[in-house]
Amino acid sequence: MIHVIPNLRFNGNCARAVELYKKAYGACVKVLLSYADANPEDFISNDENQKDLIYHCELTIGDNRLMLNDTAEDGYQAGNSLSLLVHFDSEDELRAAYVIMSENAVSAGPIEKLTYCACFASLTDVYGVRWELMAG
Numbered sequence: 453m454i455h456v457i458p459n460l461r462f463n464g465n466c467a468r469a470v471e472l473y474k475k476a477y478g479a480c481v482k483v484l485l486s487y488a489d490a491n492p493e494d495f496i497s498n499d500e501n502q503k504d505l506i507y508h509c510e511l512t513i514g515d516n517r518l519m520l521n522d523t524a525e526d527g528y529q530a531g532n533s534l535s536l537l538v539h540f541d542s543e544d545e546l547r548a549a550y551v552i553m554s555e556n557a558v559s560a561g562p563i564e565k566l567t568y569c570a571c572f573a574s575l576t577d578v579y580g581v582r583w584e585l586m587a588g
Contacts, residue, residue: 459537461523466506483510535582543571
């Protein structure tokens with residue numbers, strides 16, 4: 453079954469946002485990884501100032517699943533920090549969707565394995581919507 457999950461990106465204040473959501477909504481943190489926890493091959497930046505920032509967080513608010521992270525991307529602007537994450541059961545499903553979605557899209561990089569998943573890709577579609585594709 454495919455799931456679409458809101459993915460919120462922050463500019464260094466993700467941990468504070470998580471604490472706010474826990475207090476306000478009773479959010480339950482399922483996964484919390486800092487950049488220091490990540491495989492160094494997952495990202496290009498070796499900035500020591502980023503090691504304590506949130507690399508990947510999964511939490512639930514009620515029955516709703518959210519993903520959050522501190523972005524390491526240049527050009528971050530508050531207000532454009534939402535993407536939709538599509539969680540696939542298999543890498544084959546992800547790859548098939550990526551082929552379709554990547555037409556006239558801007559890819560953030562190749563499909564790759566990351567610390568927290570077997571297969572990941574990110575792109576902004578022809579309509580300007582940011583999509584994160586994840587399997588495993």
